[in-house]
Amino acid sequence: xxxxxxxxxxxxxxxxxxxxxxxxxxxxxxxxxxxxxxxxxxxxxxxxxxxxxxxxxxxxxxxxxxxxxxxxxxxxxxxxxxxxxxxxxxxxxxxxxxxxxxxxxxxxxxxxxxxxxxxxxxxxxxxxxxxxxxxxxxxxxxxxxxxxxxxxxxxxxxxxxxxxxxxxxxxxxxxxxxxxxxxxxxxxxxxxxxxxxxxxxxxxxxxxxxxxxxxxxxxxxxxxxxxxxxxxxxxxxxxxxxxxxxxx
Amino acid sequence: xxxxxxxxxxxxxxxxxxxxxxxxxxxxxxxxxxxxxxxxxxxxxxxxxxxxxxxxxxxxxxxxxxxxxxxxxxxxxxxxxxxxxxxxxxxxxxxxxxxxxxxxxxxxxxxxxxxxxxxxxxxxxxxxxxxxxxxxxxxxxxxxxxxxxxxxxxxxxxxxxxxxxxxxxxxxxxxxxxxxxxxxxxxxxxxxxxxxxxxxxxxxxxxxxxxxxxxxxxxxxxxxxxxxxxxxxxxxxxxxxxxxxxxxxxxxxxxxxxxxxxxxxxxxxxxxxxxxxxxxxxxxxxxxxxxxxxxxxxxxxxxxxxxxxxxxxxxxxxxx
Ligand SMILES: Cc1cc2nc3c(=O)[nH]c(=O)nc-3n(C[C@H](O)[C@H](O)[C@H](O)COP(=O)(O)OP(=O)(O)OC[C@H]3O[C@@H](n4cnc5c(N)ncnc54)[C@H](O)[C@@H]3O)c2cc1C
Numbered sequence: 001x002x003x004x005x006x007x008x009x010x011x012x013x014x015x016x017x018x019x020x021x022x023x024x025x026x027x028x029x030x031x032x033x034x035x036x037x038x039x040x041x042x043x044x045x046x047x048x049x050x051x052x053x054x055x056x057x058x059x060x061x062x063x064x065x066x067x068x069x070x071x072x073x074x075x076x077x078x079x080x081x082x083x084x085x086x087x088x089x090x091x092x093x094x095x096x097x098x099x100x101x102x103x104x105x106x107x108x109x110x111x112x113x114x115x116x117x118x119x120x121x122x123x124x125x126x127x128x129x130x131x132x133x134x135x136x137x138x139x140x141x142x143x144x145x146x147x148x149x150x151x152x153x154x155x156x157x158x159x160x161x162x163x164x165x166x167x168x169x170x171x172x173x174x175x176x177x178x179x180x181x182x183x184x185x186x187x188x189x190x191x192x193x194x195x196x197x198x199x200x201x202x203x204x205x206x207x208x209x210x211x212x213x214x215x216x217x218x219x220x221x222x223x224x225x226x227x228x229x230x231x232x233x234x235x236x237x238x239x240x241x242x243x244x245x246x247x248x
Numbered sequence: 249x250x251x252x253x254x255x256x257x258x259x260x261x262x263x264x265x266x267x268x269x270x271x272x273x274x275x276x277x278x279x280x281x282x283x284x285x286x287x288x289x290x291x292x293x294x295x296x297x298x299x300x301x302x303x304x305x306x307x308x309x310x311x312x313x314x315x316x317x318x319x320x321x322x323x324x325x326x327x328x329x330x331x332x333x334x335x336x337x338x339x340x341x342x343x344x345x346x347x348x349x350x351x352x353x354x355x356x357x358x359x360x361x362x363x364x365x366x367x368x369x370x371x372x373x374x375x376x377x378x379x380x381x382x383x384x385x386x387x388x389x390x391x392x393x394x395x396x397x398x399x400x401x402x403x404x405x406x407x408x409x410x411x412x413x414x415x416x417x418x419x420x421x422x423x424x425x426x427x428x429x430x431x432x433x434x435x436x437x438x439x440x441x442x443x444x445x446x447x448x449x450x451x452x453x454x455x456x457x458x459x460x461x462x463x464x465x466x467x468x469x470x471x472x473x474x475x476x477x478x479x480x481x482x483x484x485x486x487x488x489x490x491x492x493x494x495x496x497x498x499x500x501x502x503x504x505x506x507x508x509x510x511x512x513x514x515x516x517x518x519x520x521x522x523x524x525x526x527x528x529x530x531x532x533x534x535x536x537x538x539x540x541x542x543x544x545x546x547x548x549x550x551x552x553x554x555x556x557x558x559x560x561x562x563x564x565x566x567x568x
Binding site: 011013014017019026037038092093096118119120121122123124125126127128130131132136137138139140142152156157158159160161162163164165166167175176177180181182210211212213214215216217218219220223224226227228229230231234235237238240241242245247248 | 318319342343344346347348349350351353354355358359360361362363373375379380381382383384385386387388389390391392393427428429430431432433434435436439440441442443444446447471479483489490492495496497503504514515518521524525527528538539540541542543544545546547548551552555556559560563567
């Protein structure tokens with residue numbers, strides 16, 4: 001089984017988010033970048049397929065050379081090969097188009113992406129790839145088993161979950177549940193050393209088509225101070241929620 | 249040219265988020281000076297939508313669409329959109345709509361923005377505000393393709409009453425072949441989901457253990473609320489993963505979010521920030537959540553929550 005894991009390179013979850021002076025770009029000064037958490041769950045699940053079912057695992061990122069340390073980290077965790085499509089992504093469609101073009105000439109049985117990236121939160125790349133390639137697609141995927149080219153999956157839905165089956169090739173949008181937090185792997189020294197020798201192919205981007213543009217960013221307005229209510233005066237809290245906030 | 253609003257239903261009943269979708273779409277159609285058409289699937293009675301500005305309903309009635317399949321439903325919407333020459337399509341941020349949206353986008357060669365919170369600030373280029381960086385920021389973004397798909401954040405625009413008269417027509421789409429089989433659905437019965445709830449009561453590590461969750465559940469019962477939890481609480485198995493909210497869990501955008509024994513870590517806040525009113529109950533006055541909340545009680549949850557619950561019960565009894 002050939003697996004491709006899509007890796008988004010995103011600011012660490014603890015990052016304070018700031019923008020350039022003209023608010024047109026994310027300011028990456030002093031920001032640590034990591035593998036997008038939803039993608040990391042998928043990468044770990046892919047490692048299990050590699051170890052238990054002999055799969056090969058490639059990772060792919062659409063981005064400039066600054067994302068290479070993130071791809072090397074994925075190699076150190078155990079991926080076999082990395083592919084970087086050299087570009088500055090414009091939007092989710094742009095990223096999906098690049099990956100679709102790549103997998104059309106380099107087919108895989110299973111593509112694992114995250115349900116969304118924690119930076120632009122578009123939640124569309126895996127679905128757009130599915131639309132472009134006509135592959136089966138399931139997102140919010142919290143469990144995945146594959147036997148003989150046949151997949152059984154669990155999808156989280158509003159207020160519950162459902163069990164689905166389909167044939168490969170398949171693309172999923174993954175999240176926690178594919179593996180648990182405690183299953184995530186921290187690269188060890190050996191993995192890091194090996195990662196240096198593994199292939200990281202850089203390929204040019206295929207076209208520059210995009211459908212949307214981010215124009216300007218803005219931080220939320222500073223909030224008003226919290227209104228503290230004494231624990232001896234909970235009636236006041238109810239009164240405020242009723243009359244002032246109007247939520248009761 | 250027209251605006252197409254797609255509304256969701258469960259078992260023939262319109263979902264509550266439909267009223268916001270129709271309110272927004274009606275305002276959008278007015279701003280664009282074009283007609284609004286509302287699409288419902290397997291809903292017999294759409295009359296309630298007329299309260300929010302719907303005038304023309306396209307009904308698709310086909311039992312094969314009862315079980316949601318993102319590709320097939322997305323394609324039905326695409327067929328209707330082409331038929332009525334829709335230039336703007338408005339959908340919700342439900343799990344199903346977010347699943348279907350990118351497939352619809354490709355079907356229509358459209359451009360799609362998710363998490364949109366306002367009407368367009370500019371029509372040329374078509375520019376809307378959306379949340380990004382998991383609610384740590386907003387982004388003005390434009391859609392440059394001819395057909396535009398807008399995924400509206402829940403509870404961002406609100407409901408606007410606008411009584412209208414409805415006309416209905418039935419549309420018979422052709423259905424794509426099913427490639428994904430639904431084996432079973434498990435709904436947590438008798439419980440309101442986080443996505444549908446007006447109020448969410450959420451518990452953190454401060455509650456010490458799963459045996460104390462009656463505090464959260466009793467309060468949620470009184471308020472008709474959904475229950476949620478912080479990430480470590482679900483990681484430790486105190487609560488199911490489906491209750492995990494925050495940056496790596498479910499997003500919450502309710503009217504009222506009550507956080508009990510949750511410190512307010514940046515990843516937690518990111519996911520719940522778009523809730524309108526936030527109340528925190530925490531025994532540590534230095535807990536970061538107090539900087540992000542609207543109302544706060546410094547106190548021991550084991551003392552405060554049961555008393556608050558009793559008072560709320562009395563309040564509800566009086567005001568219902
Ligand atoms: C990559 C990544 C992603 C993450 N994503 C998420 C996410 O999506 N959602 C999320 O929630 N977290 C997330 N986290 C974890 C986050 O950083 C915090 O660790 C977590 O939110 C803390 O949970 P908590 O508030 O329940 O626990 P704690 O931080 O331990 O806080 C417990 C609070 O309870 C209070 N308390 C204790 N006793 C009482 C009492 N008797 N009465 C009242 N209050 C009391 C304490 O004062 C304290 O403030 C993520 C972390 C990482 C690294």
